[in-house]
Amino acid sequence: MHLSTAHRPADGVVERRLTLDGVPGILWTPDPPASAPAPAILLGHPGGLERMYPRLLARAARAAADGFATATIELPGSGDRPRLPDLEAARADLRRAITRGEPVDDDVVDRLVLPLVEAAVPECRRLLDALEAEGVGGPFGYSGGIVSLGVRLAAVEPRVVAAGLFAGSRIPRAIIEQARQVRIPTHVLLQWDDAGNDRQEALSLFDALGSPDKTLQANMGGHTGVPEHAAEDAARFFVRHLR
Template identity: 45%
Template sequence: MTDLKFISTTSANGVLEREFTLGDLHGMLWSPASADPAPLILLGHGGGRDSKAAPMVGRAHRLTAEGFHAVAIDAPGHGDRPRTALDDEQIAAMQKAMATGVPVGPIVVPYNLHLADLAVPEWQATLDALEQLPELDGRFGYFGLNMGTAIGVPLTAVDPRISAAVFGIFWYDEVLAEHARRIKVPIEFALQWDDQHIPRESSLALFDAFGSTEKSLHANAGAHKEVPRFEVESMVRFFARHLR
């Protein structure tokens, strides 16, 4: 990885937004107007999105309003990053499965874990670079649903700098569960009780696999994409409890 480079900076409504590159990586860093050192929350985006997606910006602004910094990077094959032949093949297979009613989990899970193998060292390199900034106080959390969980669980399992994490909306898989068993930091886990893609038993099994002694399950009625907006408020309170 080469040096961190900020390529654009904007400031509005008390939020400093900096776009950066780190070698081939692209990301966004959001900071509160206050100069006081504060924790950094890593935001993992879902499949088909990127670091500039509206949900990422909304979550980042909510976190900065509470005094946190937030960062997101584009996952492999997302945003402006080039897709491989495997990416195109797997995306087409997922779209066909969802259109025909075939279970999509057997496609999504191995593909997302493949992306996690690539993304975890990228996240660690990003954290290596950002932790040098004087406005960060050395405390780090992670938030990611869907593909953000597939990447965030192995990342949290191997990087001791992450001391609290929010996951959810993903399938049980033995490889992912093995990573989860190594996680001992406080976690919050969200699932949709009526998820048409992820059987609730699968989500419950993944939650059960986490080795954390402090873990909370948030089960909400609704389909896969109907995670209530108030879960963002819960996420903010969770990080306030554990990172301050």
């Protein structure tokens, strides 16, 4: 992992751009630094690191205030990374169905999400390796979307000990089935009036999660309107389980 020189984009947080096997990302650490290695949270996002930067930085600054490092990398096929033709085709099918007001086939959801999860999980795990080599993290949390990526990581990556999942995107049936294997504490955020989302799918995911300690919190405000108090509750979830 290559780390750029540090700067301070906001109070209490230091930022370093990173490159890992050619994939761009960002590492934020608390400032002043924690004396012990800080627990770290992997920040999920829908792809497009630069577009998402302001919101990612806000989440990183909040986490830093709680003593947590945060890190994120670009998703396969997003931002400056080469497009994945199959993924683009599935995206086009999704947009076509939505434009026509038609239901989105399970097949489209599978083609859209599963290859992305397959490609992103090993990259996330290499990021955990690289962070540990830098003395960052352990334990790790996962926070945000893509919810299917968070579920897969929660099921297969033992270094991830708590997952805050933003249920704001379609979820393949195979991921809902895999959720039954998850045992770590989970905190699922759902925007009840998220017009582009499938609410019943999110409820099915929450029901399937095998975590003995799981919380669903649903709020109003549309896809991007998670209320401040919900962000605070999610932050407290990580304080309970990562410290």
